Amino acid sequence: MPYTIKPDQGYDTDVESLDYLKGHVDTGDRWTLNFGPQHPATHTTLRLVLELDGERVARCTPHIGYLHSGFEKLAEHMDYNQYVTIVSRMNYLSPIANDICWHHAVEKLLDIDITPRCKVLRTIMAELARIQDHLLCCGAAALDLGGFTAFLYGFNQRERVYDICDFIAGQRYHPDWTRVGGAMQDLPDEAVFKKMVKRFIDEELAQAIADMENLLMRNRIFIDRVANIGQISKQEAIAWGLSGPCARASGVERDLRKDEPYLCYARNWDGQGAEPVDFKVIVHEDGDAFARFHVRMEEMKQSAHIVRQLIDDIPGGPIDTFADGKMVKPDKKDVYGSIEGLIQHFEIIMSNRGWDTPVAEVYGANETANGELGYYIVADGGPRSFRAHTRPPSFMNYATMARLTEGHLLSDIVAIIGSLNVVAAELDR
Amino acid sequence: MPAAKPHKPNLDHPTLKLVKEKFPDTKFKATEYRGQTSLIVAPQDFHEVMRFLRDDERCAYDFLSECFGIDYLNYPAPQPGRFAVVYNLVNTKTADRFFVKVYVDPSLPTDGIEKDPALVIDSVCDLWPSAEWPEREVFDMFGIRFNDHPDMRRILTWEEYPGHPLRKDYPLRGRGEREHFKIVDRSDA
Numbered sequence: 001m002p003y004t005i006k007p008d009q010g011y012d013t014d015v016e017s018l019d020y021l022k023g024h025v026d027t028g029d030r031w032t033l034n035f036g037p038q039h040p041a042t043h044t045t046l047r048l049v050l051e052l053d054g055e056r057v058a059r060c061t062p063h064i065g066y067l068h069s070g071f072e073k074l075a076e077h078m079d080y081n082q083y084v085t086i087v088s089r090m091n092y093l094s095p096i097a098n099d100i101c102w103h104h105a106v107e108k109l110l111d112i113d114i115t116p117r118c119k120v121l122r123t124i125m126a127e128l129a130r131i132q133d134h135l136l137c138c139g140a141a142a143l144d145l146g147g148f149t150a151f152l153y154g155f156n157q158r159e160r161v162y163d164i165c166d167f168i169a170g171q172r173y174h175p176d177w178t179r180v181g182g183a184m185q186d187l188p189d190e191a192v193f194k195k196m197v198k199r200f201i202d203e204e205l206a207q208a209i210a211d212m213e214n215l216l217m218r219n220r221i222f223i224d225r226v227a228n229i230g231q232i233s234k235q236e237a238i239a240w241g242l243s244g245p246c247a248r249a250s251g252v253e254r255d256l257r258k259d260e261p262y263l264c265y266a267r268n269w270d271g272q273g274a275e276p277v278d279f280k281v282i283v284h285e286d287g288d289a290f291a292r293f294h295v296r297m298e299e300m301k302q303s304a305h306i307v308r309q310l311i312d313d314i315p316g317g318p319i320d321t322f323a324d325g326k327m328v329k330p331d332k333k334d335v336y337g338s339i340e341g342l343i344q345h346f347e348i349i350m351s352n353r354g355w356d357t358p359v360a361e362v363y364g365a366n367e368t369a370n371g372e373l374g375y376y377i378v379a380d381g382g383p384r385s386f387r388a389h390t391r392p393p394s395f396m397n398y399a400t401m402a403r404l405t406e407g408h409l410l411s412d413i414v415a416i417i418g419s420l421n422v423v424a425a426e427l428d429r
Numbered sequence: 430m431p432a433a434k435p436h437k438p439n440l441d442h443p444t445l446k447l448v449k450e451k452f453p454d455t456k457f458k459a460t461e462y463r464g465q466t467s468l469i470v471a472p473q474d475f476h477e478v479m480r481f482l483r484d485d486e487r488c489a490y491d492f493l494s495e496c497f498g499i500d501y502l503n504y505p506a507p508q509p510g511r512f513a514v515v516y517n518l519v520n521t522k523t524a525d526r527f528f529v530k531v532y533v534d535p536s537l538p539t540d541g542i543e544k545d546p547a548l549v550i551d552s553v554c555d556l557w558p559s560a561e562w563p564e565r566e567v568f569d570m571f572g573i574r575f576n577d578h579p580d581m582r583r584i585l586t587w588e589e590y591p592g593h594p595l596r597k598d599y600p601l602r603g604r605g606e607r608e609h610f611k612i613v614d615r616s617d618a
Contacts, residue, residue, distance in 0.1 A: 065585035072570075073594060108463055114540075196575060238492050238521055241559025252521060254492075259524030359506045360436065360462045363517065363528070376515065380505050389497045391517070396495065399562040425445055428585055 037066045044424035060405040067428040075388035080106045088174045089424040094129035097368040103178040105364025105375035112181045116270035117317040123264040132161040133369030134296040141418040145225045152213045157208040160200040182320030201304045226289040230404040230416035241396040244371025245295045250287035256367035277306045289419035318324040394427040442466040467528035476551040490518035493557035502597035510534045529563035552578040570595035
């Protein structure tokens with residue numbers, strides 16, 4: 001079945017209608033190529049069935065689901081804290097951003113306003129996660145096209161973000177750091193945390209971005225491979241549901257940090273009239289693979305700018321909203337050292353206890369590195385969600401794959417996949 | 430914890446008024462919670478309402494963020510039907526968000542994969558091409574089909590999958606699909 005959607009509605013992407021193909025003679029001799037699911041450029045498991053005319057893609061049919069693991073079914077059987085371990089496995093390039101988004105939705109459901117300290121720490125971690133994701137994506141965009149050095153410069157510095165996650169949560173890859181109304185623990189040592197973050201932002205990241213820009217931004221070979229490839233207009237980007245850097249690269253001025261502000265992006269986030277953090281929304285007009293790459297490079301600088309505003313003035317006080325209440329798990333020290341702590345621990349852990357949620361539905365979304373990540377929670381009054389739907393940005397972005405590739409050469413496909421930054425675990429859930 | 434007070438929805442979202450003006454004879458329901466408003470539409474009126482929400486310049490919901498299904502089997506609050514499909518609409522100029530829900534009730538037992546004529550909704554792929562994959566996912570996970578969908582196939586599970594896994598009567602660990610997987614060898618390949 002070709003990927004044409006109602007030709008009369010103007011979204012026909014039939015190969016013959018593209019400007020790109022002007023002057024191209026259809027040989028009428030088409031052949032089919034199976035691309036993936038095991039291929040170094042498919043970033044885990046993506047499969048495309050390509051109908052080729054010579055070397056040109058006449059039809060592209062993506063097949064997904066090779067990594068489907070039933071995350072949303074699992075959500076119905078895990079409580080609001082346990083499910084954080086699953087969400088951080090969705091977009092594993094920036095796992096902590098998923099944690100923050102999931103608990104953002106849960107806190108919206110329970111009407112919890114988290115403490116200023118927690119807001120600042122979550123904002124810092126969300127921005128570090130964005131940098132972490134973009135460093136890999138920009139590096140991999142070059143890697144897929146043969147630029148191995150730029151990839152290593154980016155990948156090397158991602159390790160520093162893992163170190164920070166390791167420091168605050170005890171796990172480097174899947175921190176599972178947030179909890180309802182707070183975090184699993186306060187910072188082990190605030191001075192060390194500040195030092196680590198500052199060193200990363202001011203020295204290591206700045207150097208990595210400069211290196212990658214020097215290698216790629218004026219690199220004739222790289223630009224020839226990505227400029228005018230996988231182009232999509234603003235109107236189409238909106239109609240196809242693109243979000244995040246992919247949409248902004250087509251000129252869509254949409255960023256949930258500005259449109260539906262949360263955490264420190266909102267006005268008066270500390271309850272004492274604090275201004276929202278200052279940053280610019282990066283928008284590019286071209287809408288091609290190079291624009292998506294360029295938007296991500298610039299967004300990293302904006303993220304660093306946000307972190308710099310917050311890192312020096314982390315508010316004091318508790319990180320958990322209910323530090324004195326019954327809603328958070330007590331410190332391990334209290335669990336093993338006092339009877340009250342032990343009782344409260346079991347009050348939270350036991351499957352017939354936990355939160356009294358409203359019988360209601362909420363949708364909470366964050367702007368993550370890939371775009372709008374949202375969770376729609378249907379609560380039935382118990383400690384587990386009745387249904388927790390994920391709005392995965394990779395899924396909606398990857399749906400345009402057929403539209404973006406048709407008419408291009410086979411070798412352009414890796415450039416387009418790289419520029420969309422599809423994460424299969426989030427795509428298939 | 431004291432019993433929570435019943436929630437009183439605040440239904441002054443401007444879009445609700447516009448929809449009511451445009452379709453004076455049609456019955457709608459609406460809910461609101463934490464500032465997010467949902468409009469509940471009957472399946473026969475659904476496509477017209479969605480077209481209005483996209484094309485009317487006062488609504489102008491040009492961005493379909495996603496759509497997904499919900500199975501309300503044994504849900505504590507009464508619902509107009511067993512399955513709901515929720516559409517999450519955004520106006521990219523005003524950043525306004527609006528939810529549209531359609532409820533359908535099955536006419537056949539829901540433990541199989543028979544084609545149920547009652548579980549059909551009009552597709553909105555002609556209005557927003559972004560609806561294509563999410564609607565396929567709803568079909569895959571809940572068995573709700575979409576009229577005029579360009580490519581109504583399963584998307585996450587494989588084509589012969591004998592169930593719709595996100596239905597509430599589908600067990601968490603499956604019905605043995607993993608153990609009784611069909612093995613293809615060279616003789617019948």
